[in-house]
Amino acid sequence: MTTLTATTPTSASNAAHPRGLYVLFATEMWERFSYYGMRALLVLYLVNALGYKRVDALEMYGIYTGLVYLTPIFGGWIADKYLGLRLTAVIGGTVMMLGHFAMAVPSLLHVALGLLIVGNGFFKPNTTSMVGELYDGPTDPRRDGAYTIFYMGINLGSFFSGLVCGTLGQKVGWDWGFGSAGVGMGIGLITLVAFQNILGRSGLKPGQRPIGAHNLPVILAFTAASIALVYGVLAVWPMLKGLLSGIPGWLSIAIGIAVIAIVIRLWSKLTAKPGQVTQPLTRAEWTRVAAVLILIVFVAFFWMGFEQAGGSMNLFADKQTDRHLGSFEIPATWFQSINPLLIFLLAPFFSMLWTANNKSRFPLPDVAKQGLGMIVLGLGFVVMFIAQNRANALGPVGPQWLFWVYALHTIGELMLSPVGLSLVSRAAPHRIAALLMGIWFIANGIANYFAGALEGILAGSGIPPYAFLLASSIGMGVLLLILTPMLNRMLQARDAVEAPDAPLQPALA
Known part of the structure; x- marks a missing residue:
């Protein structure tokens, strides 16, 4: 029987999208609201509230936004290998929500940025992948339209973020702006968990139950581990930054090209299933x-x-x-x-x-x-x-x-x-x-x-x-x-x- 839920995938001949798409649309919209709301305030907060020099504020902005693109690789791997997409996304949303609220405390600035970076790694790649799991496979003609709708959610959240978080941060108080970003992330997290029955099996590993109280120990453990990881990285960051700054730019590029070439050669072997013959x-x-x-x-x-x-x-x-x-x-x-x-x-x-x-x-x-x-x-x-x-x-x-x-x-x-x-x-x-x-x-x-x-x-x-x-x-x-x-x-x-x-x-x- 054909339905509009993800429990039984809709026939490819039916143009209607599963209702689960709109759950993920709303979840991503609120997450992007929180991300872009915080990003709109970050440099202004560093310069106008904390007294950072312009060049230092811009560098911190660059480090933060740069690392945000790196961590999803690890978050996607953890989801595929161990936790499943949905549970990993919930962990990421929890860590990011804590990061947004921590931004309201000036002394926790670096910890907050670290939590946002780590949480984004858990969350971002897995909600995106869950959209694909709502459909019958890569040949389902509705998939491209689904990602277009999903992309509109990203832009809708981005549009309102500067208007809401930015206005509260600049007109009322910085803590109000950052706090509103945390509230947005919380709404996105609640949306994902409260309406997960509409998602069917999307984001769950074989035999895995929907997110519930039984997952609380894992969520708390990964959240605590994320906090510990952030503090650990911050402890060695000055030394690491000093080492990296001593490498000439041309050598960094050469090393990067060499690493990419080696990884490409090894990738098919590393990702091959047991007994699978890999071809160069x-x-x-x-x-x-x-x-x-x-x-x-x-x-x-x-x-x-x-x-x-x-x-x-x-x-x-x-x-x-x-x-x-x-x-x-x-x-x-x-x-x-x-x-x-x-x-x-x-x-x-x-x-x-x-x-x-x-x-x-x-x-x-x-x-x-x-x-x-x-x-x-x-x-x-x-x-x-x-x-x-x-x-x-x-x-x-x-x-x-x-x-x-x-x-x-x-x-x-x-x-x-x-x-x-x-x-x-x-x-x-x-x-x-x-x-x-x-x-x-x-x-x-x-x-x-x-x-x-x-x-x-x-x-x-x-x-x-x-x-x-x-x-x-x-x-x-x-x-x-x-x-x-x-x-x-x-x-x-x-x-x-x-x-x-x-x-x-x-x-x-």
């Missing part, structure tokens, strides 16, 4: 992997620029933007809501645009779309560079400057991000597809770190950060367009006897 990558597969790794370098430059939104551009909104509407002063965090609002408005248009282009006589290669996205990002920094110079010379500028920067950056994101994720899922050899997607997100994490550390890196060079970003974004975009024919051939490389890879579930940033 063919020449054509290595060619596609090389093309993806080259693209990852370009994408890292994109996110290094894009993630200025929560850092330097957030401070520009706070310090150098005239935000007065009569007697009311617009909170600086409200500018963080422009991006998700424009994604809601523009995403359908870009979906139709790419569909029409792909059916035309002269379809634009995906690599070229990404190159154009980087150039559009650079145009946003042209506007930002002019606005910064005007503000330095004449005083605060009008809010329209930041609006156009965010608009251009959103257009660039829509041209690069969804296209890139789809490209990786198609080009990656099936047995290392998860690994390559993980490397893609690790590169995003590295880019987030450099987004925050950029001003410190450029200090003393005489190069204004926005001038560097406009040059790097446009320059890398033009270079990517030049390399498009070569990369397109590499991505399409196939062996004569190679079977096409199975379709993969979409991944979300």
Whole structure:
């Protein structure tokens, strides 16, 4: 019998989505509300409340947002190997909720950030994967639509986060802003547990019972272990940071490339089931992997620029933007809501645009779309560079400057991000597809770190950060367009006897 719940998967011929999708939609919406609400306040809190120097605040922002992209790899592994997706997500939500509430206590700042990083690792990859488990398999035609709906939940939470958490934090008190983020995470956690019967078996291992009181010892144990891990890392962080700072940049890149190559070679053996014969990558597969790794370098430059939104551009909104509407002063965090609002408005248009282009006589290669996205990002920094110079010379500028920067950056994101994720899922050899997607997100994490550390890196060079970003974004975009024919051939490389890879579930940033 066909139903609309996840207990019995809906027939692929039926266009209706399982009701469990909307449980996960609401859960993710509240989690993203908490994450982006806290992120909108972080740099402003460090500078305005705790007295951090601008460069130090931006570096801490970069370290935090960078590590947020790293921990989901471990959280996904723990879920797959031991706990199951649903229980791991509940643990992650619990740890993150504690982290948000701890942000309200200045002396617990570093502990709070650590808990948010660890909790995100448990939560983020597993709610995303649970969406896929609601459906009949990778060929279910409703899956892409499901992830589109799920992605809208992310943007809905992001849109309201700056308006609610930001307003409370800046107008009432920082503890109110951070506390509201914790409340949002708590609502998301309650939603997941209270309505889990609608999810059916999604997120549960074979024979595993739904989340209940019997799981409390495991949840408390992992929460306590997360707290202990954070304190342990904080104890050795100064020494670790000193060691890493002594490694030249070129050597770090060389080590990273070597590690990636070794891990790719070993991945299929490490993930093989007992008795399974593993085959080495063919020449054509290595060619596609090389093309993806080259693209990852370009994408890292994109996110290094894009993630200025929560850092330097957030401070520009706070310090150098005239935000007065009569007697009311617009909170600086409200500018963080422009991006998700424009994604809601523009995403359908870009979906139709790419569909029409792909059916035309002269379809634009995906690599070229990404190159154009980087150039559009650079145009946003042209506007930002002019606005910064005007503000330095004449005083605060009008809010329209930041609006156009965010608009251009959103257009660039829509041209690069969804296209890139789809490209990786198609080009990656099936047995290392998860690994390559993980490397893609690790590169995003590295880019987030450099987004925050950029001003410190450029200090003393005489190069204004926005001038560097406009040059790097446009320059890398033009270079990517030049390399498009070569990369397109590499991505399409196939062996004569190679079977096409199975379709993969979409991944979300």
